[in-house]
Amino acid sequence: MERIDNKDRLLMLRDIFEAETDEENELSIDDIIEKFKAIYGSEIKLNKNSLKDDIDHLIENNFDVTINQVKEGLPKYYSHQYRLFELYELRMLIDAVVSARFITKEETKQLIRKIKKLTSKPQAKMLQNEILIDSSVKSESHLxxxxxxxxxxxxxxxxxxxxxxxxxxxxxxxxxxxxxxxxxxxxxxxxxxxxxxxxxxxxxxxxxxxxxxxxxxxxxxxxxxxxxxxxFDVTKYVQSTFHMFAGSEEWIKVKFQNHLINVMIDKFGKDVSIQKVDNDHFVLTTKARLSSGLVSWLLNWGGQAEVLSPASLVDTIKEEIKRMQEIYKI
Structure with a gap:
């Protein structure tokens, strides 16, 4: 019968634990032997005591192996439960990859396969992404x-x-x-x-x-x-741009309806200057880059937002509204 080199057996045992076990999937010594036979063939000769010594050696070298035995005399079950990433973290990574437009469809599939290798095979099956990979909005550039x-x-x-x-x-x-x-x-x-x-x-x-x-x-x-x-303060720069349009940076004041307070905090952070005006409105004061992106963002709120300053921005908003009225024959 064929034997496995001690070092190869130890490395394969670790691979089996990482790929086949987790919090909900355990293996007995007999199960582990079957996994080895599936890899090396049914003629492979394995000693149970040697496998137990290997498990002890893995534990001594800080590889996580959880041993579960219901009561004395019953078989012991072994599993590797520690993972660098929690399952929900891997889901977030996959969702981010699928949603990112700059990653091509093929690269998206490759990255998902790699992310799934960061957990066990049973848990990887639970990572089936529910977000459709829409090739129409994915980048075509492999560069x-x-x-x-x-x-x-x-x-x-x-x-x-x-x-x-x-x-x-x-x-x-x-x-x-x-x-x-x-x-x-x-x-x-x-x-x-x-x-x-x-x-x-x-x-x-x-x-x-x-x-x-x-x-x-x-x-x-x-x-x-x-x-x-x-x-260079990247966060400050990004917060001052709107839809990533460049422009000169100036202080702006905008009066919003109160129900938009959380939208503004999401955009500018909790430290942004907010002043209550009345029971229905607040004024936001911040630095922003004057651009067509900013104008579009402000018009997005319709009558729920009023630009107070600077005067140049107020004029630009008025001109854009006039152009819209002409288009729609208002």
Whole structure:
């Protein structure tokens, strides 16, 4: 009969515990022997005492093995219950991957398979994702993962980056902006906002901070040129933008109906300036980037929001409302 090398047997025993057992799935020594035979063939020779010694060795080396015995004389059952991730955490990871538009459909499937390997096979079956992978809203660019990796390196090493940037036209063809000219930037941070990854960077030509959808980058190149460290508050920048539209930053005041208080706290955080006006309204004061994204966001609330300042933003809102009235013949 064929025997297994002691080291191979120990490693395989650990693999069996990780793949086949959890809080609800235990194995007896006889069950473990059957698992070995399913892998190595029915002619394999295993000694129960050797397997028990292996289990003790795993425990002594801080590998979690839970031993369950109902009463003396009855068989013992063994399981590996400790996992780096709880089941609900793995569900959240899978849902995030499925929902992320910048990840292609094939990459989504690959990542889900890998995440499922972080738990036992029985629990992995419970991780069937209920969110449909909609290929119509998934990125078609397989360059995203490469760009993300390169840009992380560029930020860590403070290296200037060049790339081309583009958008889809009415024929759904991807067209490079500015005739395909390179953008030369100082990369500051990567952020995942509104289902997409963005590069926040200082654009040398315009002498200002801008952000770029990573799935729209092409030919990303790390140069040998470096730049000095400069602190940058990513959270503050993202909070001041609306739908990731760039613009000049100014203080704004907006009067909202009281029932929108939680929406504003979700957007700006609990530290945002809120002042009660009357029993029905409050005024929010914050810094924001004046842009078409901000205008669209404000108009989204209709009569539930009134811009108080700055005057330029009030005028822009009025002009947009007039354009809408003309379109709908009001």
């Amino acid at each position: 995203v993962r490469v760009a993300i990796n390169d840009l992380h390196h560029a930020i860590a090493e403070r290296r200037i980056v060049t790339f081309q940037y583009g958008r889809y036209d009415l024929d759904k063809e991807f067209v490079l902006s500015h005739g395909g000219d390179d953008y030369r930037v100082k990369p500051l941070a990567l952020t995942w906002t509104n289902d997409f990854y963005y590069l926040i960077a200082y654009f040398f030509k315009a002498e200002e901070i801008r952000h770029y959808r990573i799935d729209r980058l092409r030919n990303v190149q790390l140069t040998e040129e470096t730049f000095p460290y400069d602190p």
